[in-house]
Amino acid sequence: MSQSTSPSSHVKGPTEPFDINVDDASFAKLAEWRKEYGDIVSVTPLQRKSQALVLNCPEHVRHVLVGNHRNYSKGVGFERVKMLLGNGIIVSDGDFWRSQRRMIQPAFHRKIVGSLAAMMVTCNERKQADWQAKAEQALSINLTEEMSELALEVILRALFSDDLDRLIESTGSNPFSMLVEDVTRDLKLAMRFRALTRHVAHIMDNRRRESRIEHDFLSLLMETKDKDTHLPMSDKALIDEVMTIIVAGHETTAGTLNWAWYLMSQHDNIEAELHAEVDALGADPAFEDIATLRYTRQLIDETLRLYPPVWLFSRKAIAADELILDGQITKVSQGADIFLCPYLLHRDPRYWDRPDECLPERFSDDQIKERNKDVYYPFSLGSRRCIGEFFSLVDMQLHLGLLARHFTLHHVPDKPVDIEPHINLRARHSIFMRPEVRKA
Numbered sequence: 001m002s003q004s005t006s007p008s009s010h011v012k013g014p015t016e017p018f019d020i021n022v023d024d025a026s027f028a029k030l031a032e033w034r035k036e037y038g039d040i041v042s043v044t045p046l047q048r049k050s051q052a053l054v055l056n057c058p059e060h061v062r063h064v065l066v067g068n069h070r071n072y073s074k075g076v077g078f079e080r081v082k083m084l085l086g087n088g089i090i091v092s093d094g095d096f097w098r099s100q101r102r103m104i105q106p107a108f109h110r111k112i113v114g115s116l117a118a119m120m121v122t123c124n125e126r127k128q129a130d131w132q133a134k135a136e137q138a139l140s141i142n143l144t145e146e147m148s149e150l151a152l153e154v155i156l157r158a159l160f161s162d163d164l165d166r167l168i169e170s171t172g173s174n175p176f177s178m179l180v181e182d183v184t185r186d187l188k189l190a191m192r193f194r195a196l197t198r199h200v201a202h203i204m205d206n207r208r209r210e211s212r213i214e215h216d217f218l219s220l221l222m223e224t225k226d227k228d229t230h231l232p233m234s235d236k237a238l239i240d241e242v243m244t245i246i247v248a249g250h251e252t253t254a255g256t257l258n259w260a261w262y263l264m265s266q267h268d269n270i271e272a273e274l275h276a277e278v279d280a281l282g283a284d285p286a287f288e289d290i291a292t293l294r295y296t297r298q299l300i301d302e303t304l305r306l307y308p309p310v311w312l313f314s315r316k317a318i319a320a321d322e323l324i325l326d327g328q329i330t331k332v333s334q335g336a337d338i339f340l341c342p343y344l345l346h347r348d349p350r351y352w353d354r355p356d357e358c359l360p361e362r363f364s365d366d367q368i369k370e371r372n373k374d375v376y377y378p379f380s381l382g383s384r385r386c387i388g389e390f391f392s393l394v395d396m397q398l399h400l401g402l403l404a405r406h407f408t409l410h411h412v413p414d415k416p417v418d419i420e421p422h423i424n425l426r427a428r429h430s431i432f433m434r435p436e437v438r439k440a
């Protein structure tokens, strides 16, 4: 491959124009280019207007997400997400984002998450009963779909409490299940999903009419006020944030659990170590056990390293900027499209020994201390770091802790197990498992 002109002469890239997207072609190209051109790749756009830079080293990731983050707004691809989420915090920028983030942040405080943990356990106990019945009949389960349903239920109950049951009763089924049933995230799905905002508005109206405050995210968002203006969110903003939390919290968690079980099913030693940890609890885990479930957490961290759900980040440079590495300056022009790929950095052999192998002990305290911490960023870094990180970690630890105490999942080979780099990195085909009840 020959090399194109670029913003700084040391920066190389492919000659053929290309627009980077969240799809198979871009996934393959990004890996190829990193091998060929290294830490910074300059890509000439095909239909877009701006030159793109792909940044493959932790120093530049930190610069864009932390050091000079105010100069980088959300980038290409977020227009599509906007159709789903309106102007929710995952897509908004600037002062509006800052005000929304400040108002939403308290809802994700450890104490609130802790108080939602009992609900997470209840959802998992239902799953346990279901797997017990399946195991007794030697039936297999569609793990990918089940993790999707479970993650969706947890997030909907965290938002709506028992109003979810009332909604299901009045409409005959869970209208949000479309996110499980229809895995495309295309325009048609976006329109159908936006139509669900009426249910959120209805729940809000009922709560206001009944002066009812629940212990859940929705009531916290309805009550919160901007600390400068002392005004609550508009209903439009509130609904956008609810839809954002559903989408941001659902597929990411579901995908991670799907891969975690799959990895366990492929590594007897990992499964044995996790079993030893959960068995030592003596009872099913509760929120208080989260700190004890250290190996479970290491498996989750390793799963997020190998399969980061948000595998590609895009940003746009608001003004011209400079990236500096080993004294060398790379110019970033105003409007440049920036791409960061945690998937590639998480598997970069310069930072990870045996990068493609699943080794949860990489996330022991000692090994974490020895590593550059910016080579791992499944939840992003800096002020736009995932707001639901703690919620999802508790959710996933409780799930694995509880279900792995009772079951071993045996992989039932069906279609090839492969990744699909879509908006999220997910399994291309559903993964099937046969649950076996573990002997006491």
Ligand code: HEM
Pocket (backbone or CB within 6 Å): 089, 090, 091, 101, 155, 244, 245, 248, 249, 250, 252, 253, 256, 304, 308, 309, 310, 313, 314, 377, 378, 379, 380, 383, 384, 385, 386, 387, 388, 389, 391, 392
């Ligand atoms: C394994 C689970 C999860 C992963 C890997 C994950 C990852 C991420 C990442 C990488 C971002 C930053 C995206 C960017 O800046 O372009 C993000 C933002 C966000 N996440 Fe998560 N997430 C997870 C679970 C959740 C959950 C459970 C929730 C809600 C309950 C949630 C809510 C959000 C929100 C609202 C944002 C936008 C934050 C902002 O821009 O201020 N996420 N997440």
